[in-house]
Amino acid sequence: MSDVVWTGAATANWRRRLRRFLRDYVTVLGLVLFGALLIVTTLAPVIAPFPYDRFAGPPLRPPGEGFLLGTDEVGRDLFSRILYAGRISLGVGFGATAVAVGVGLPLGLVSGYFGGRYDSVIMRGMDGLLAFPALLLALTTVAVLGPSVRNIIMAIGLVSVPIFSRLVRASVLAFKQRDFVEAARAMGAGDLRVLTVTILPNCLPPLTVQFTLTFATAVLTEAGLSFLGLGIRPPTPSWGMMLNTGRNVMALAPLYPVMAGAAVFLTVLSLNLIGDGLRDALDPHQFTRT
């Protein structure tokens, strides 16, 4: 029964949180921005005026003559390429974050719930991962595994595992002594049931915040790797790679790198805005924001 009662209270909480979340215009701006990006990139085949991999006109044209943002160094339409690149960037960002949650969440649950030896082994491993600067670790992993979309998702995901496992562990530690958990156990729920049905739902709110923030970082990291030439490989377009090629021709076509970077910036900004809003809405102790 305790589960049910708790879930009921949680739903009421959720409604209040949702209201608080949507009241902040900055958060709404983030949601709208991200929604727009998601729609535009998903519908790239419909919206893009040109195929992303065909020559559409003379190289390095300024905007105009049917090219919304001009053309790139071999005469492909920049706007179309930015749209298609967004699918990769958002996909990699989401995939990497999913990997991080997929690995970090169970590790955190086990570490926090069972404690003792499990806890120290898992947490020392996480400390080891954190001893590397994130981009350096991703860079090394890609250098070792070779650059492919799957490996890049793995590399960026791996880097973010410790954040999630620590976060989940902290939540589990906070909840495992609470009465409703005791009640569930008294009613005969096993460890697995207590962990997944009773404790896990309560760990989710802070997780959603971290999910958006990590998503943002993952997009940044992917673009960084591709910028260095160690990420997505041509002919697949990616924002980071376009920044890199655009940089080499920026004296002739300044808009080229600026627009590719702006795409990364807007994506990351929208995710950070959402994450910020979520945090404020979910954290009852924080009333600092006006």
Added chain:
Amino acid sequence: MVSARYIFRRLLQVIPVLLVVGTVVFFAFRVVPGDPAQLALGVDATPEALAALRHEFGLDRPLVVQYAIWLGGVLRGDLGVSRLEGHRRVVDVLRPKIPVTLQLVVFGMTFALALAVPLGIAAAVKASGRIDQLARIVALLGFSTPSYWLAILLMLLFSLKLRWLPAGGYVSPVEHLGQHLRFLVLPVITVGLIQAASLVRFLRAGMLEVLNLDYIRTARAKGLAERTVIYGHALKNSLISLITVLGTNIGALVGGLVVTEQIFAWPGLGWQMVTSIMTRDYQVVQGAVLYIALMFVTINLLVDICYVLLDPRIHYE
């Protein structure tokens, strides 16, 4: 006071971290697809030549033996020989890059602090005021700006449009100090602005917390000037939270340097690492990772020591 024993113990803790990093890196690069000897000699090398080179690299020995040899070398400060770079010792390739990178770290952080501290204080003192709003926007924008994009925007403005500063490159300060500084400006602004964005947020939060404490009320009640209260009393205690953020940010900073150095053709450790990954000069990559990890760990150690210096209540056992 910071005891010598504490510093010594923290130094000892550095060793296992570096050992783990080194071991991971060693084995990681042994599973790299592709034979290093083949890579060195090209596709049309004779089997005899390949075998000879493998023997020279020690690649025909068991992995554990290779590891032991490598580890023994590392402990003596020998990181092997670069396959390229004129077959120089890895240590000789990397050592001159360290001050070049450290320069960016030190100047970038100084610039970031010079921006963030006044802005953070002003934002906290008049919370929800106009400066506070401005600080929040600056922080959010800065937090979301990719360093490589900022770098390109700065180059477009200051190098291509205004022609005030070079777009990239490096002149050693020994060679020509004035030129050196001109090349230093844009990379330092890039590193500093991004760092400043996240520092402002934390400084503001730390300052707000301290300003609500009783001793600040006491200080005000006994008639001290607001200036003295803020700079003399509050700032000192909010430094603790600042130092914490500095510590956690250093990782992002050091990682981000890999990209910044690449854009500005700034020949530091990160630049060398990327160059060597491209040419598959794995001995140098391994060395560079070790050096960067060492730098990272050392800075974290310094941060921990700063804690104890700033707050006598913090004890480490």
